[in-house]
Amino acid sequence: MSRQSMRANDPKKVSGELFTLTYGSLIAQLLKDYENVDDVNRQLERMGYNIGMRLIEDFLARANPGRCYDLRDTADKIQQAFKLYLGVSPSIGSWSPGGDEFSVVLETNPMAEFVELPDHCLGLRYSNILAGVIRGACEMVQLEVMAWFIADQLKGDNVTEIRVKFVKRLEDAIPAGED
Amino acid sequence: MAEEVMFDFIHMEAVRYAFQGGEKMSEDEAISKLEHMGFATGYRLVERLTRESGRYKDELDIMKYICKDLWVTVYKKQIDNLRTNHQGVYVLHDNRFRFLSHMAAGKQYLQYAPRYLAFTCGLVRGCLANLGVTCVVTAEVTQLPACKFQIQVQRG
Numbered sequence: 001m002s003r004q005s006m007r008a009n010d011p012k013k014v015s016g017e018l019f020t021l022t023y024g025s026l027i028a029q030l031l032k033d034y035e036n037v038d039d040v041n042r043q044l045e046r047m048g049y050n051i052g053m054r055l056i057e058d059f060l061a062r063a064n065p066g067r068c069y070d071l072r073d074t075a076d077k078i079q080q081a082f083k084l085y086l087g088v089s090p091s092i093g094s095w096s097p098g099g100d101e102f103s104v105v106l107e108t109n110p111m112a113e114f115v116e117l118p119d120h121c122l123g124l125r126y127s128n129i130l131a132g133v134i135r136g137a138c139e140m141v142q143l144e145v146m147a148w149f150i151a152d153q154l155k156g157d158n159v160t161e162i163r164v165k166f167v168k169r170l171e172d173a174i175p176a177g178e179d
Numbered sequence: 180m181a182e183e184v185m186f187d188f189i190h191m192e193a194v195r196y197a198f199q200g201g202e203k204m205s206e207d208e209a210i211s212k213l214e215h216m217g218f219a220t221g222y223r224l225v226e227r228l229t230r231e232s233g234r235y236k237d238e239l240d241i242m243k244y245i246c247k248d249l250w251v252t253v254y255k256k257q258i259d260n261l262r263t264n265h266q267g268v269y270v271l272h273d274n275r276f277r278f279l280s281h282m283a284a285g286k287q288y289l290q291y292a293p294r295y296l297a298f299t300c301g302l303v304r305g306c307l308a309n310l311g312v313t314c315v316v317t318a319e320v321t322q323l324p325a326c327k328f329q330i331q332v333q334r335g
Contacts, residue, residue, distance in 0.1 A: 015182045017227055018220075018253060022186060025219040026193050029212060047192040051185075058184050085185055114223075 016087060020113045027126065037123040044125070048132020049139075056137040059084070071166050074143065075102050078134060078164070086110045094163075104134075106160040109153055117154045125149050131162055142170040183255065190278060194294050210297045217301020218308070225306040228252060238332065241310050242269050249306060267332035272325070279324035292320040296328075303328060 030040045059065065059081050068074045075092045082090050088110055094103040111127040125131075131147040138145045144167040151157035193216055197209040228249065235241045246258035250273075260272035278295040282288050296318035304316045313333045320326040 015186065015252070018224060019182050019186045019189065021220045021223050022189050022193075022216070024223075025216040026189065026196070028219060029193075029216050030196075043196070047196065050192055050195070051188040054188060054191075055184070085182065087182065 016110060017113070020110060023111055023129070024115065027124075031121065031124075037121060041123075041125045041128050044128040045132040045135075048129035048134075049136035050132075051129070052133035052136025052138075053140050055081075055085070055133060056140040059137070068141070068143075071099060071102070074138070075104075075164070078104060081137070082106075096165075100166040102164055103150070104162040104164060106162075109160045112154055112160075115154060122155065125152065126154050127152070127160065134162065134164060139170070142172070144168050144170055187278070190295075190298060193298065197297075198294065210293065213294070213297035214301035214304075217298040217303075218305035219301075220298075221302035221305025221307075222309045223305075224253075224302075225249070225309045229310070235310065238267075238312060239263070241307065241312060242271075242330070244310075245303060245306060246271060249303075253302070267334060269330040269332075271328040271330070273327070274325045276324050276326045279320070279326060283323045285323060287323070289320065289323065292323060292326070293318070296320065296326060300328065303330065 027040070027044075030043055031037075034040050034043070059077075063080060063084060065077050065080065068077060079090055079092055082088055082104070088106060088108060090104045090106045092102055092104060094105075095101070109127055111130065115126060117124060117126065128149065131149060134147040135145055146165045146167055148163055149161070150163045151159055151161035153160050193213060197212045197216075198204075229244075232244075235244060242261060242263070246261050250256060250258050254273075254277045256273075256275070256277075258271045259274045262270045262272075276296075276299075278299070279292060282292075282295070300316040300318050304314060307314050307316075307330070315331045315333065316328060317331075318326055318328045
């Protein structure tokens with residue numbers, strides 16, 4: 001059994017690293033393809049959106065979270081999803097007075113585990129895909145939200161913080177030709 | 180385990196991204212982009228995975244590592260069959276390759292299958308490169324979700 005390394009006994013860790021490294025290669029490719037980091041940020045958000053749209057199905061099937069009745073419910077579910085998919089427990093806080101805006105605060109960011117941003121990439125929002133995932137997933141349960149990063153450990157902040165703002169509730173669309 | 184799904188989705192987005200150039204970009208270019216992403220991932224991954232394992236005694240030993248440990252780590256199963264001509268060509272059969280297993284059983288979507296194999300070809304090549312084996316990796320599908328990867332070791 002000498003070949004069996006310690007890591008192989010911890011498949012969860014390994015699979016997290018695989019994911020992180022794959023994400024890193026994707027970003028490296030995007031940086032090579034696009035000239036400015038804003039385009040990369042936009043592309044990442046879009047990828048996240050596409051993932052979120054699919055991920056919500058998996059989340060609903062796996063965690064059976066039930067319906068959200070207000071934004072606080074939604075925030076709890078987002079917290080639960082982070083735990084399930086990334087293995088971290090973000091804290092939810094900084095509610096706006098109107099209760100339509102909150103922050104998801106990550107002490108550690110698994111997406112950026114082996115990352116150091118070089119100087120010419122300071123505008124890059126490395127984990128921007130997460131913002132897209134939140135937006136895409138919420139849209140599939142008829143919540144239009146905006147999500148964006150306001151703090152990032154890669155840029156020297158203490159925590160990584162994603163701000164989520166409720167925009168509006170999407171109505172069920174009636175199929176064409178039906179009243 | 181949940182992170183698997185994240186890996187699958189990231190991979191799907193990488194494929195979609197590489198092919199979004201549409202008419203402007205050739206299929207080869209997109210495939211090579213994916214292959215490159217796979218290479219970069221494999222090169223780094225294997226370093227972390229083999230940190231605590233001993234030295235592999237020969238090329239075949241390394242291939243066995245790929246078929247067993249690496250495949251289990253990445254795709255949650257072992258390679259089903261490994262063949263070699265003992266002259267530097269290895270063929271790895273996977274009867275149920277994960278990236279293809281949700282697509283179809285049979286020939287439907289066969290023309291899209293290569294897109295979902297390019298990343299893995301790069302991944303294997305990257306792993307081998309970091310273990311000191313220079314090679315070319317290609318993949319072939321005749322019937323989803325089975326596929327085979329051919330590794331041709333470059334000598335000299």
